[in-house]
Amino acid sequence: MKLAEESFLTDDFLRQLINVGEVDILVGLPTHNNAKTIGSIVHTIQSGILRGFPRERAVIVNADGGSRDGTPELVTGVSIDDVRPASNPYALRTLHSISTKYASSPASGGALRTILAAAELLRAKACVVMSPESANIEPEWLSKLLRPIYDDGFDLVTPTYRRHKFEGLLITNLLYPMTRALYGLRIREASSPEFGFSGRFGSQFLGQNAWNDGTEGAGVELRFTLAAIRGRYRICQSFLGEKDHVERHAADLVPALRQTVGTLFSALEPDFPVWSAVAGSQPAPTTGADHEVLLEPLRVNRKRLREMFSTGVAELESVFQSILSPSTLAELQRIARLGEEEFHYPAELWVRTVYEFAASYRKSVISRDHIIQALAPLFRGRVFTFLMENRNASAEDVENNIEGLCLEFERLKPYLLQLWKSRE
């Protein structure tokens, strides 16, 4: 067994890994104070392993970020006997559950690093990371994320979900269209907390990623996906089903922007040779539906979104002057003065805004974190327009609108290149 990562893994965890030996399947479970849900999630994972991989050697690796509610003990304490009656097939091999504390505070980068190191040491063929917050996780999710790797030789499997048309708006309005336009691959959920990967790609990422660059806690899932695209690994998508609604607060928007948009913007500079050479985009191989949209009515305070946009544009004028071109800022100021009925933040202006933010981020015209924070009010304005445009839209209409935005991102890509070169 190779002990290349022994420097940051604890002796106790190394002993646990040695006891496990080599495995075929590794399930990574990053946690932090998830005692309420973790029991049922581990049961579901065990059930998924018994049903999908009864003959394979498997292990559940819990990377805990300093839980104080006994989460690690719950992970290791869940007995597989509780699962067996529900699932007819029996595992022919021992199913191990091991746990380690990678830090005293949670950081998705630290958790993934631990899981990747464990996968490398155990020579796992196929691995999957499951989110401890997925309340509606199904045993089939494991097979859906692992089979393409184990059977078909893919290196990364990202999920697709059934979502409400107004859920995941940061993904549909920025992350997906921009990633697709720049990297040329249509991956819906590039920063999902659930994904499958091959041991080969995991080891490669573990060795190449800069883990001590001070950003290891944010957006590692997106960095993982971008690394797979950059390295030309085989990537596919797998439809999992409905994504549960995670209750979020207004304050969650800025952390979400940091985690995703900040990560994407910071990747653009080193990846310039990759994305500057890409034109158009290709669909990623997908098992099951590419997407599914739920349409039931959802009450949203649109007025507040527009007000926060208008206030942001007025109050942050001095900040936007450093980031945006005069014409884009003037246009934003014009629409900020419009009433609720006339208000419209067109796709082209939104794309220009995002590209100018990306170029300013690269140039660090002001603190990079401030640039990301300044995007929040503008994103609210774009969300308002998206809500208005899709108020009564069918699933097909919503998809057409998202596709239109994606094409706009692709069409205006030369503008980003021009900004990039002019700011050399």
Add this chain to the structure above:
Amino acid sequence: MREMIISELSQALHEIARGFAHFLPRLIVIVILAFVGWVIAYVVKALLRSILRLIKFDKLSENAGASQLLTEAALPSATEMLSRFVFWVTWLGVILLGVRALGILGLQDQIARFFLFLPRLFVALLILFFGLLAASFFSRAALLAAVNANVPSPRVLSLALRTLIIVFVLSIVFEELGLAEQTMLVAFGIAFGALMLGLAIAFGMGGRDLARRFLEKRFARGKKEENEDELSPL
């Protein structure tokens, strides 16, 4: 009598001539020193200007908000200002060193004090620059946080923070320079106290409704306000 007058006059003229003969070489030396000092100062200025342009000092100054202050005061850019400052300090320094070497009485102490003051002036300028940088950074951070949290009057909050930091920095700068220490201390105390009192009164008077709404929302089991919280960005 006539001879005496002529003798005194010739003696006076002789002394003036001797004084002039004594002074002329020193004057020539001072002029040469001034010229050499000017050349040295000019070279230092040109070098410093190139270095500052290389490290994009103007951008740093812009981030610090110092450029804005300079523009408003119709002064040249930060790079130009610093270069000129160093030019004058160098030139003056070389001249004073020369004058000191010439042994002109009365100037020795003043020159010594000038050179003792220079490091303090430099430190004070550094404090001022980084203070302005900190004021700009934190006021912008406060502005962004307030806008994203939908706090009323975010610009006022940001400006108050900026003012507070600048006042604090200025008090340190004056203390470093040793200028009106007591006055500055008292002025800072009064300004800080007045600002805090003003904020407390403003909070008390203007924030009553806000505080009531906050407490109601926090503790009352009322109808959940529909808002964007229901939309998950990811």
